[in-house]
Amino acid sequence: MIGILGGGQLARMLALAGKPLGLQFMFLDPADEACASELGEHLQGDYTDRALLAQMAERCDVVTYEFENVPVEIIDFIAEKTPVYPSAKALAVGQDRLTEKNFFRKLGIATAPYYAVDSFERLQEVMPEIGWPAILKTRRFGYDGKGQAISRSAADLQQAWRELEGSPVIVEGFVPFRREVSIIAARNISGAIVYYPLSENQHRGGILRLAKSCDNDPLQSQAESMIARLLEALDYVGVLALELFDLDGHLVANEFAPRVHNSGHWTIEGSETSQFENHLRAILDQPLGNTKTRGFAAMQNFIGGVPSLKEVLALSEVHMHLYNKTPRKGRKVAHATIRSDTPEALSGRIAALAKLAEQTDDS
Ligand code: ATP
Numbered sequence: 001m002i003g004i005l006g007g008g009q010l011a012r013m014l015a016l017a018g019k020p021l022g023l024q025f026m027f028l029d030p031a032d033e034a035c036a037s038e039l040g041e042h043l044q045g046d047y048t049d050r051a052l053l054a055q056m057a058e059r060c061d062v063v064t065y066e067f068e069n070v071p072v073e074i075i076d077f078i079a080e081k082t083p084v085y086p087s088a089k090a091l092a093v094g095q096d097r098l099t100e101k102n103f104f105r106k107l108g109i110a111t112a113p114y115y116a117v118d119s120f121e122r123l124q125e126v127m128p129e130i131g132w133p134a135i136l137k138t139r140r141f142g143y144d145g146k147g148q149a150i151s152r153s154a155a156d157l158q159q160a161w162r163e164l165e166g167s168p169v170i171v172e173g174f175v176p177f178r179r180e181v182s183i184i185a186a187r188n189i190s191g192a193i194v195y196y197p198l199s200e201n202q203h204r205g206g207i208l209r210l211a212k213s214c215d216n217d218p219l220q221s222q223a224e225s226m227i228a229r230l231l232e233a234l235d236y237v238g239v240l241a242l243e244l245f246d247l248d249g250h251l252v253a254n255e256f257a258p259r260v261h262n263s264g265h266w267t268i269e270g271s272e273t274s275q276f277e278n279h280l281r282a283i284l285d286q287p288l289g290n291t292k293t294r295g296f297a298a299m300q301n302f303i304g305g306v307p308s309l310k311e312v313l314a315l316s317e318v319h320m321h322l323y324n325k326t327p328r329k330g331r332k333v334a335h336a337t338i339r340s341d342t343p344e345a346l347s348g349r350i351a352a353l354a355k356l357a358e359q360t361d362d363s
Pocket residue numbers: 112135142143144145146172173174175176177180203206243254255
């Protein structure tokens with residue numbers, strides 16, 4: 001039995017990948033309609049409910065999680081009875097943007113210039129070094145660009161500060177990137193590592209919209225060496241995703257996610273072994289699966305709503321993934337993968353799919 005903290009779409013896709021391997025799942029999630037729940041046992045309750053956590057620890061061979069804001073004490077509590085991967089250390093480092101960026105720096109991984117700031121005076125003091133535009137980010141709990149404020153000039157600095165005032169923040173320089181990419185890797189308990197080809201990612205309003213596989217990317221080995229340093233330094237087990245900015249051929253790290261990642265959803269149909277299956281193999285210390293791509297793949301997110309199934313399925317080489325979630329403004333409710341034999345065919349299909357996604361996107 002595999003225990004997963006969280007019962008959202010990532011847990012759902014982990015379970016879907018685990019079924020053919022004969023695995024069984026248990027999800028801890030406070031929601032009534034947790035979308036993974038139909039694929040296993042749903043322990044409904046708070047993540048801090050010690051009785052439920054003890055039950056999960058008791059009955060599971062291994063526990064993992066689908067979101068990075070799990071309190072670290074909970075991981076420590078479960079880990080006293082049963083193994084939890086990725087470890088509490090990986091989780092703790094990534095939960096705070098300051099410790100995360102300091103960790104990158106210690107490992108020689110380039111980042112945007114950054115400072116922790118605890119007052120407006122301190123912010124003004126460091127701005128000459130950061131320069132404009134700059135981004136203020138809350139150190140904890142940010143996702144999909146929430147908890148961020150941009151300052152474009154000295155004139156709006158105070159306003160940006162006020163937006164986030166009250167939470168510990170960092171300020172970082174804006175990276176004038178050519179493109180955003182991510183690399184996903186998996187490391188198993190024995191220390192074997194596999195890397196996926198880079199994914200090129202397009203965001204709008206801080207939310208990932210489109211992710212596309214990069215074949216033979218010139219920056220692949222640079223990205224692999226960066227994520228390898230993280231995997232080794234954290235003695236990491238599971239799938240790890242590292243978000244990067246391509247700054248004229250030099251990669252700059254933004255953040256990592258100690259879990260399966262939205263930019264890796266195209267691996268379900270686009271790779272020999274998906275990120276979900278490899279995460280399970282890694283935490284069970286099984287041999288890791290081949291990460292070779294099958295042609296060219298991309299993923300389109302559906303935010304807030306989903307176009308009619310008929311229209312999506314009418315596009316050939318398109319695979320639909322509905323998360324069984326009630327549509328709500330700005331909520332990721334589904335994605336579709338396109339897999340083609342040539343980059344040209346892929347581009348045409350991406351355009352068609354993006355057009356459909358626009359119709360129901362409410363964000
Ligand atoms: P996620 O949903 O990926 O966890 P998040 O809320 O943790 O998002 P970031 O990934 O740090 O936030 O930022 C969201 C997006 O904002 C980035 O993907 C990028 O497009 C843009 N962004 C963030 N930081 C910078 C920066 N320093 N320079 C340029 N763009 C940035």
